[in-house]
Amino acid sequence: MSPGVIDYAEGVARWQPDAVGRLQDAAFTLFDEQGFDxxxxxxxxERAGLTKRTFFRYFADKREVLFGGAxxxxxxxxxxxxxxxxAAAPLDAMGAALDAVAGMFEERRAGASRRxxxxxxxxxxxxxxxxxxxxxxxxxAGALRDRGVEEPAAxxxxxxxxxxxxxxxxxxxxxANRKTLAQLQREALAELRAVAAG
Amino acid sequence: MSPGVIDYAEGVARWQPDAVGRLQDAAFTLFDEQGFDxxxxxxxxERAGLTKRTFFRYFADKREVLFGGAxxxxxxxxxxxxxxxxAAAPLDAMGAALDAVAGMFEERRAGASRRxxxxxxxxxxxxxxxxxxxxxxxxxAGALRDRGVEEPAAxxxxxxxxxxxxxxxxxxxxxANRKTLAQLQREALAELRAVAAG
Numbered sequence: 001m002s003p004g005v006i007d008y009a010e011g012v013a014r015w016q017p018d019a020v021g022r023l024q025d026a027a028f029t030l031f032d033e034q035g036f037d038x039x040x041x042x043x044x045x046e047r048a049g050l051t052k053r054t055f056f057r058y059f060a061d062k063r064e065v066l067f068g069g070a071x072x073x074x075x076x077x078x079x080x081x082x083x084x085x086x087a088a089a090p091l092d093a094m095g096a097a098l099d100a101v102a103g104m105f106e107e108r109r110a111g112a113s114r115r116x117x118x119x120x121x122x123x124x125x126x127x128x129x130x131x132x133x134x135x136x137x138x139x140x141a142g143a144l145r146d147r148g149v150e151e152p153a154a155x156x157x158x159x160x161x162x163x164x165x166x167x168x169x170x171x172x173x174x175x176a177n178r179k180t181l182a183q184l185q186r187e188a189l190a191e192l193r194a195v196a197a198g
Numbered sequence: 199m200s201p202g203v204i205d206y207a208e209g210v211a212r213w214q215p216d217a218v219g220r221l222q223d224a225a226f227t228l229f230d231e232q233g234f235d236x237x238x239x240x241x242x243x244e245r246a247g248l249t250k251r252t253f254f255r256y257f258a259d260k261r262e263v264l265f266g267g268a269x270x271x272x273x274x275x276x277x278x279x280x281x282x283x284x285a286a287a288p289l290d291a292m293g294a295a296l297d298a299v300a301g302m303f304e305e306r307r308a309g310a311s312r313r314x315x316x317x318x319x320x321x322x323x324x325x326x327x328x329x330x331x332x333x334x335x336x337x338x339a340g341a342l343r344d345r346g347v348e349e350p351a352a353x354x355x356x357x358x359x360x361x362x363x364x365x366x367x368x369x370x371x372x373x374a375n376r377k378t379l380a381q382l383q384r385e386a387l388a389e390l391r392a393v394a395a396g
Contacts, residue, residue, distance in 0.1 A: 089396040127329050134328045152365045156358070156390045163357040167350045192354045196394030198287040 020058050022048040027065040028111070031118045036062070036125060066115060066125065070132045074139045076101050077161075081143040090149045094161040095189055097140070101165065102182035105172075113173040137162040164188040218256050220246040225263040226309070229316045234260070234323060264313060264323065268330045272337045274299050275359075279341040288347045292359040293387055295338070299363065300380035303370075311371040335360040362386040 026047035030039040041062055045055045059065055080100035084093035105112060119125045141151075141158035149157065168184035171177055177184075224245035228237040239260055243253045257263055278298035282291035303310060317323045339349075339356035347355065366382035369375055375382075 089393075091393055091396065127325070130329060130332045131325050152386050152389050153393050155365055156361060156386065157393050159361040160354070160358060160390075160393075163354060167353055188350050188354065191350050192358075193394050195287075195289055195351050195355050195358075196391050198289065 019048075019050055019054055023050065023055055023058060024065055024111070027062060028114045028118065031066075032114065036066075036118060036122045063125075063128065066118065067128060067132060070136070073101065073104075074136050076104055077136065077140050078143040081140060082146065084147075086147075090144055090147075090153055090157040091160070091189070091193075093144065093147065094140075094157050095186070098161060098165060098168075098185045098189065099182055102180065102185055105169075105181050109173065112169070113175075116170070116173045133162050133166060160192055164192065217246075217248055217252055221248065221253055221256060222263055222309075225260065226312045226316065229264075230312065234264075234316060234320045261323075261326065264316065265326060265330060268334070271299065271302075272334050274302055275334065275338050276341040279338060280344065282345075284345075288342055288345075288351055288355040289358070289387070289391075291342065291345065292338075292355050292362075293384070296359060296363060296366075296383045296387065297380055300378065300383055303367075303379050307371065310367070311373075314368070314371045331360050331364060358390055362390065 023044060027039070027044045030043055030047060039062060041055050042052055044062065044065070045052045048055075059068060077097050077100075080097035081093050084096045088096065119129050137155075137158045140161060141154045144154040144157055145151070164185055168181055168188050171184050172179070172181045179187075221242060225237070225242045228241055228245060237260060239253050240250055242260065242263070243250045246253075257266060275295050275298075278295035279291050282294045286294065317327050335353075335356045338359060339352045342352040342355055343349070362383055366379055366386050369382050370377070370379045377385075
């Protein structure tokens with residue numbers, strides 16, 4: 001993800017290849033082993049072989065290790081919706097955005113699955129995840145309004161899209177699943193169309 | 199709402215007609231005047247002319263004055279979905295539930311509007327409201343599964359229904375609005391069908 005950083009905190013400029021990846025991996029392992037609440041930033045840094053100072057260069061706190069990607073996800077959705085053909089209906093623009101987002105995740109199933117397990121084990125993190133998704137839906141609705149979609153169609157489409165993402169994501173990370181995230185999202189989108197028509 | 203209660207806390211059994219209503223009214227007034235965060239339970243009780251002990255007989259804390267109705271709302275949705283004709287399609291059962299819920303709110307627009315203003319003024323309360331609605335959607339999805347609706351149709355329908363409720367509710371409490379909640383919900387449901395078909 002990050003190619004490597006120079007850690008001035010050590011006094012000497014020193015390469016630390018993929019500090020973010022190492023910190024994430026250490027954090028996920030500790031959250032999984034001993035729970036999110038009982039894990040400290042000092043432990044995460046130690047497990048990663050880095051300093052606390054290095055940790056705080058990339059993350060404001062331990063929660064951000066889990067939620068720091070929210071902004072990237074939001075931008076991906078918003079950019080893809082803006083890039084959809086002008087003639088595309090709202091739900092078609094949404095479908096294109098879901099495909100784009102799936103492309104970003106497809107190679108990262110192992111990490112996504114670990115993150116999901118950690119969140120499902122902690123009610124407070126589940127609440128944070130809900131708030132992240134609600135914020136995402138509001139941003140997506142804004143991107144749809146920027147395309148000329150009126151309310152309440154923009155919010156209805158955005159909320160449906162985020163629900164599709166959430167449902168498909170949950171199925172995608174299940175151990176037995178063999179489908180791609182894109183496939184699962186398309187199936188859920190088709191299901192939504194069937195429900196609305198039925 | 200409550201016909202009157204006997205306050206044993208006062209030492210003498212004494213009627214306190216509509217203690218819940220008085221506490222709610224006092225709380226809403228104070229939240230509005232000085233903000234939710236700066237209002238104490240002691241102030242709410244004093245404004246209502248009741249004791250703190252009486253307050254705690256009805257509410258666990260000041261937040262529950264705003265969110266204590268969540269369980270009632272959830273039961274109303276779940277009961278209405280269970281009561282819909284067996285042959286009703288998922289989104290039709292959802293529509294019937296939305297109508298039932300609207301019936302409960304229609305007479306209470308002033309209180310609902312005050313509550314909405316208080317929540318919109320406080321990010322923490324907005325988060326709590328999101329979590330309440332997510333919990334509601336999960337319960338509604340469960341009620342749909344109990345009717346034999348499979349996943350992901352159940353969750354897609356439930357989330358769409360709660361989004362419709364949220365959108366329509368926000369419009370309904372706007373000062374300029376002259377439509378009923380039921381009308382606004384039906385319009386949003388029709389819009390969802392159009393979005394999904396379009």
